[in-house]
Amino acid sequence: xxxxxxxxxTLSVQEGDSAVIKCTYSDSASNYFPWYKQELGKGSQLIxxxxxxxxxxxxxxxxxxxxxxxxxxxxxxxETQPEDSxxxxxxxxxxxxxxxxxxxxxxxxxxxxx
Amino acid sequence: ExxxxxxxxxxxxxxxQPVAFWCNPIxxxxxxxxxxxxxxxxxxxxxRYENEEAVDDSQLxxxxxxxxxxxxxxxxLKIQPAELGDSAxxxxxxxxxxxxDTQYFGPGTRLTVL
Numbered sequence: 001x002x003x004x005x006x007x008x009x010t011l012s013v014q015e016g017d018s019a020v021i022k023c024t025y026s027d028s029a030s031n032y033f034p035w036y037k038q039e040l041g042k043g044s045q046l047i048x049x050x051x052x053x054x055x056x057x058x059x060x061x062x063x064x065x066x067x068x069x070x071x072x073x074x075x076x077x078x079e080t081q082p083e084d085s086x087x088x089x090x091x092x093x094x095x096x097x098x099x100x101x102x103x104x105x106x107x108x109x110x111x112x113x114x
Numbered sequence: 115e116x117x118x119x120x121x122x123x124x125x126x127x128x129x130x131q132p133v134a135f136w137c138n139p140i141x142x143x144x145x146x147x148x149x150x151x152x153x154x155x156x157x158x159x160x161x162r163y164e165n166e167e168a169v170d171d172s173q174l175x176x177x178x179x180x181x182x183x184x185x186x187x188x189x190x191l192k193i194q195p196a197e198l199g200d201s202a203x204x205x206x207x208x209x210x211x212x213x214x215d216t217q218y219f220g221p222g223t224r225l226t227v228l
Contacts, residue, residue: 004156032215043117044157044205044219089156096214101170104156 002027004092006105014113019080021108023090024072030092033066033073034102038087047088048075080112116140118220120206126226132194135223139187139208146183147217148191149205157205157219163189193225201227 003026013019025033031052036044050057050064050073057064061080066073073092077084087109091102119138127133139146144165149157160179162170165186174181178197183189193200203224207217 006156034216036219041221043221046216046218049216091156093215100214101159101162102157102217104158106156107154 002030002092002101002103004090004103004105006090006108008108009106010109010111012111012113013080015080015082017080019075019077019084019110019112021075021088021090021110022072023074023092023105024070025092025103026071027092027094027103028071029094030071030103031095032093032100033064034091035062035064035075036089036091038089038107044089077110080110082112082114085110085112118206118208118218120204120220120223122223123221124224124226126228127196128228129198130195132192133196133225134193135191135204135206135225137189137191137206137220139189139206140210140218143208143210143218144186145209145211145214146189147207147209148181148189149207149219151203151205151222153202160191196225196227198227201225 006023034049037047038044061078063076087107089107090105093102121136146163148160151157161174161181163183181191203222205222207219209217
């Protein structure tokens with residue numbers, strides 16, 4: 001079945017450094033790749049997403065890259081801040097009309113140390 | 115705009131008891147999802163509604179789980195009877211007709227079965 005592998009499971013960086021989280025997916029028909037930030041007591045917040053017709057997308061300090069050939073995509077956070085500390089989940093899905101079920105990775109716990 | 119609302123936020127019950135979770139999606143969002151999230155893992159889809167119709171319930175354990183979305187807005191997920199292994203966070207998400215891929219999550223209900 002469809003599967004998304006996410007690495008690393010934990011990541012600790014110093015404030016101001018960059019953080020990179022990587023995901024690979026198995027379903028070659030996947031074409032939508034969102035990233036969610038999950039904080040204790042809060043809902044999972046969509047922070048950025050990318051579709052298969054785009055190789056890279058940026059939003060301020062956050063960027064996502066996609067390599068469809070290799071079936072992997074990555075989240076890049078630059079100039080990390082303590083408030084970036086959270087659990088990050090990647091996901092992949094097909095078009096909504098083809099089922100559209102989000103398949104999530106296992107999550108990465110990011111810790112940004114002041 | 116209010117986000118996805120879920121209640122209760124926490125629930126502790128003894129095994130074999132019934133439990134119900136409630137979700138109010140973002141206003142105007144036709145599609146509603148229930149996910150199960152075990153500790154240290156990503157969310158897994160249980161059921162997806164398009165208005166009041168369950169269009170994907172293939173992952174819902176129908177022997178003890180049931181869900182309804184009678185008027186195509188609020189939804190209830192029920193477990194009867196609960197088992198120890200049902201302890202998890204139950205997440206509700208919704209998406210709109212114009213951007214069905216993009217799912218917005220509620221804060222979840224953390225269920226503990228003793």
